[in-house]
Amino acid sequence: MLTKKVPPLESFLALVSRHTSHLARQRYDVIVVGGGHAGTEAAAAASRVGAKTLLVTQKINTIGALSCNPSLGGVGKGHLVKEVDALDGVCGRAGDWAGIHFSILNRRKGPAVWGPRAQLDRQRYRQFIQSELLSTPRLKILEGSVEELLVTEPNPEEPGHHRITGIRLGGHQTTNEVVTMIILFSFIMSAGGSLPISAGCVVLTTGTFLSGSLFMGQTTSPGGRMGDAPSSTGMSHTLRERLGLKMGRLRTGTPPRIVKDSVDFHEATLHPPDSQPSPFSFLNRHTHCKPEEQLPCYLTFTNPGVDNVVRQSLHLNCHIQQDTKGPRYCPSIEARVLRFPGRKHQVWLEPEGMTSDLIYPQGLSMTMPPDLQLRLLREIPALRRAEIQTPGYGVQYDFVCPTQLNSALQVKSTQGLFLAGQINGTTGYEEAAAQGLWAGVNAARAALSMPTMVLSRTESYIGVLIDDLVTRGVTEPYRMFTSRAEFRASLRPDNADLRLTLKGFEEVGCVSSMRYKEAVRVRDSLNEALAALQDVTLSTTNWRHKLPHVHVSEAKTGIQTGLELLQYNDVSFEMLATAFPECLSAYREFAQRLKIEAVYRPHCVLQQKEIERIQKEESMSLPQDLDYFSLPVSLSQEVREILDRVRPSTLGAATRLQGITPAAIVHLLNYVLHSERKQKRMQRS
Template sequence: MLTKKLLPVQSFLFLVSRRLGHLARQQYDVIVVGGGHAGTEAAAAAARVGAKTLLVTQKIHTIGALSCNPSLGGVGKGHLVREIDALDGLCGRAGDRAGIHFSILNRRKGPAVWGPRAQLDRQRYREFIQSELLSTPRLTVLEGSVEELHITEPNPEEPGHHRVTGICLAGGGCPISASSVVLTTGTFLSGSLFMGQTTSPGGRIGDAPSSAGLSQTLRERLGLRIGRLRTGTPPRIVKESVDFPLAQPHPPDSHPTPFSFMNTHTHCKPEEQLPCYLTYTTPGVEKVVRETLHLNCHIQQDSKGPRYCPSIESRVMRFPGRSHQVWLEPEGVTSDLLYPQGLSMTMPPDVQLRLIREIPALHRAEIHTPGYGVQYDFVCPTQLSPTLQVKSTQGLFLAGQINGTTGYEEAAAQGLWAGVNAARWALSMPLVALSRTESYIGVLIDDLVSRGVTEPYRMFTSRAEFRTSLRPDNADLRLTMKGFEVGCVSSVRYQQAMRVKNSLQDAMAALEALALSTASCRKKLPDICVSENKNGILTGMELLQYKDMSFEMLASVFPEYLSSYMEFSQRLKIEAVYKPHCDLNKKEIERIQKEENMSLPQDIDYLSLPVSLSQEVREILDRVRPSTLGSATRLEGITPAAVVSLFNYVQVAGRKKRVTHRNQQDQKEERGEELRERNASLPQ
């Protein structure tokens, strides 16, 4: 692990060694463009697979920088971090090293949708990522800006397919050749920064955008459809200027849960964690926003911003009269700054200060760095294959915000898989895809390449139809073995995952072998309210499905069978609880596939559908009004889980309608019979 004292020296050696390596070799297997979350994961993954890899980034000292919020994970996003780690990626271990506030979100619901999350120390995170890249064999890092891609004309035998052969750096110099290239340009592709009515080129404050030639190559030479998206960041607030007693403190979990399957604990001790604080916007905030909209050119642009992490201006305009949450999050152990999550804004700096001070806890706040907006080009991701290779260009892979996503976790997940496939392409190995039935990464990629995006894509658990089996706790069982097969997982991690897999299988076999009568259960486990079983017999797995039953309790009754598996007590409990749900979930999906041609009634009031469907899904269905269930599944924004809910609703509504129709028919027949009897009784 790099220490703070050694970091400057190591960084210098890092730069010198990597530049010398570049001068010695101008031919690589894989070139990765961009040193953000997607780029670092792509470069490290490609090198692990065995490819000679070059990472090109504008500034080496910003590799691993947390450009926006100082946090990792969350609901849906935490699943991605665990899966990246299961595939031997970097960000999970980096989060464990840099975390200063660990918590599991969504605990009120089941473990399948828990969201592992951590506030991060920006400096520690960057140091860890840079030290990992420095120690990665076959990986060279070069500081520079890519001017354009080298592309061959389509092969006559394969019309319509270009092939990438390398890159050309800005400022001249010899071309650098490679068999495959991964573009992870983030917000830098033709990026523009906005603050008030001021606009300047850039992908991040203090950093220039990528070369215009790169965007031009994608648009004109390769004929790719390019769109425009926007995002933003809040101002950074001086910690000493905040009135914390006027905000609600939120402590971290007393026992931090690490992201990485290779870690049993986090670097940060429980007593060293820092709290976050919650406060709310006021009517004064809305007043400032409305009075200054004419000074805010970013919010008036046509480009789409993130729906689920909008600016405060967008929130005020969309939800007038509401109070909005603002989380005050620490930026590091020694940092004197706070990150106000929920206050992304692009108004002039003096207006930002006015707005901030309308919040009671921030009434004396001082701004260290103003917030700003970013607009950038992205490639419509339906032009990619499930391997993240551009369909029309062999050897060219895209990952991260260039594919229309938002968030560190989504970018890192794409980067890792693009790096794996770029390396396999360069080494003449078959490309591989992840199914949405086996991972959230598969869900993410499938959503992008099959549905595309009209706004920045963010991962949610509701997007996965198999979420009861795609849990954070079992990502290693689902992916580590596959990662070892494709070459991106080390033998050390593979052996650890196999040990866990075999131990869990043995433990579950032992639980299934335990067969107790209901009477015996009540006698041995008097604190558990055991219900009658149709067979009168309960297995250990069935007993673990009871809410108040823990593996520890069961092991205390049967130590000779279960005591050796105490290490996996929580995982076994979760496996037992979700077993029937997983079986039911799979049957529902199979039913959906068979009923794809089922007609949807055209008089459905979609806006009044059950609460199991989000407002976004209802609005899409109401606007498009699909004719069949199959056509509903192909609508952008309609998740597989939403299709399941829609299917069940239509089936129930159809049954009710049939029952009502039969009742009406019965009533008509009864009235007709009464009329016939009355007519028969009349004098003839």
């Protein structure tokens, strides 16, 4: 029997010493802290831009973990996933690979507010993300805990502004290289050592781990997720005390996981997936899961028995007694019962994976003691024999008030420090991924001495998300909805590639040439198809003969184009391609996109004029050193205080601040225009 020769301890430790010294000497362009949805997108995006990037996470094997609901997308959230994918992000392709139940929410409404969504196989999703990151050029992954941020003191010539220089690790660290076990052993043997690593920029994506606490009944323990420790107290101290950032505390929670065989699905309503799964990624025409392989979900409801258990357990539930703000749109069952007594609440029974023996009861997030959780579940007929594999629990964590960030997601007072995800007060995988991608892009650009980029709310839901955060702030965990976007007709899931992929390649630098070429092909083909539809012209009478099953409006006379006919509800592109095969058959692969484009074209024309007006307004810069308290214009003290606190970078950003009146914007606009004219006169003289 052959045995592996073990080197002497002295040689072993010498090798460890050399490797750790090498790590300490390394300088990265970007360091990303945290391996959740924000962190993975940030690390991948920074690498795509060209930055030498390091991702630091407490556990490599939890990268890509779905901490709560095993799903992706939804109303508003699906828009974000499509936009992240259009900018060459990871989560959309991972969702297509791991999806086990695909559906489009809001189908009864227009395509602009459809919500692409998928239930995911937890294991497959994590495997895809880890495989993607481990094969990403210029990206290294290090397992460890960040003890603190390394920052310089403010420059006397630039008071109040720090600069990030790197991070300091504490505890054990391992890398995704051959020396993994050596490094782990090194830090187990060493007593409390720490390791500084320098970087041009740092992206913090700490999720719920920043001073995180777990709650179950009357029990509290440190942690950001069950089984994982919180980030070090040194990180919160650096942000709060050293950098002087205003911080708050938010809470969220997760439901118990139920053993699948203990559920009586006959007592619930079957909800099958869509017969034809719709991929998230613009690069995919099909999902990995075949239509016939998809798994169903089930719907049931709470009842008075559930309400009784909640009320009887309140004195045993310290999490719900806290006044810390929780998510309004995904609250715990305790919060729902207290806010809406006597109402039936939806409970979705969702599979956790293709081979998983667990069910996720969406809508039953709870933090009461485990025995009462079981009692509550068994009040629901479909769950009367339910067995809990893992009880639900609550999480409280620190966040940074996002009005202290600029539109690049960089902390205004600390050069090189970017924040993304729940640390900015958001909730949800999709919001985190969107922020992570944009923070990673801008961190890389800043580290490589390129100007940072801004996404406008007129061109993307990501822009809406970021603008809302940095101009309005949050008082509760922020969730994306289509109602938050003023230009929904233009910002549709189907056209995210046309809106963002070309810009991502030509201006931002985060999109691969392969994806760019595909986006150009799609753009050119759609333009050709629209031109061909415009060239197909018939009189109203002839259209009735050509399409006898279509009710062509008698109110319309004269010549109508194929594009105009496609705006009718009962006219599909397939019908027109069959009627005019010589000029339209070549574009059948874009049938749905052309139908949507035709329907929304009149709305988009009107909306484009409004967008141009807003963009002109948004582009008017406001000096960052503007003294709002001494402006010789009619502004109330309250308005001056808001403007001074937030310091919006543009006039457009100022218009969306809570408490800023239209009259105040007019006064501010006139002042800026007057100042610009005065400055131009001085330059001429």
